[in-house]
Amino acid sequence: MQSTLRYIKNALRVPVLALIGLGLVAGCGEPTEMGAKEQQAIQMVKSHTAEGLFSVISNIEKRSRDSARAGQPWELGPWTAGMPSQKDRVVETLSQYFNVFDQFRTGSYWVRFTFTNSDGNGEALWDVNIYTKDVIAKNDAAKSFEMPIDEPDTEYKEPYSR
Numbered sequence: 001m002q003s004t005l006r007y008i009k010n011a012l013r014v015p016v017l018a019l020i021g022l023g024l025v026a027g028c029g030e031p032t033e034m035g036a037k038e039q040q041a042i043q044m045v046k047s048h049t050a051e052g053l054f055s056v057i058s059n060i061e062k063r064s065r066d067s068a069r070a071g072q073p074w075e076l077g078p079w080t081a082g083m084p085s086q087k088d089r090v091v092e093t094l095s096q097y098f099n100v101f102d103q104f105r106t107g108s109y110w111v112r113f114t115f116t117n118s119d120g121n122g123e124a125l126w127d128v129n130i131y132t133k134d135v136i137a138k139n140d141a142a143k144s145f146e147m148p149i150d151e152p153d154t155e156y157k158e159p160y161s162r
Contacts, residue, residue, distance in 0.1 A: 077114030
């Protein structure tokens with residue numbers, strides 16, 4: 001009788017542990033909506049000022065307006081963000097429930113902005129660390145959005161006077 005109960009107990013242990021493991025893996029999967037930290041990473045990129053005066057979002061909007069005036073309108077796509085790896089996603093999810101995982105959080109996110117202009121579809125990528133506040137452009141499009149467009153030199157003319 002006791003050996004039968006021990007057998008049943010051991011036989012049930014494996015499926016129960018498997019179900020718990022599957023639940024954790026499913027809970028740590030790719031989220032369908034961006035959370036607060038992804039939104040924070042996007043806001044950090046939008047407000048980033050690498051070359052001084054203007055933020056990334058103001059440079060993007062200015063280029064879009066200037067191109068539209070020139071007859072080449074831009075279609076601005078969505079901003080998206082996520083974690084670089086499944087491991088980071090698992091640690092982030094588990095740290096919400098268990099404090100011991102806080103030490104393994106990296107705070108690293110990627111941020112993607114898509115757009116369409118006269119050259120076709122484009123994509124700008126940044127790496128962001130929400131804890132150290134580092135924003136790093138990963139491709140040429142992202143680097144170009146960090147610098148303001150040079151305005152054409154206009155010759156100053158004296159106002160008409162008598």
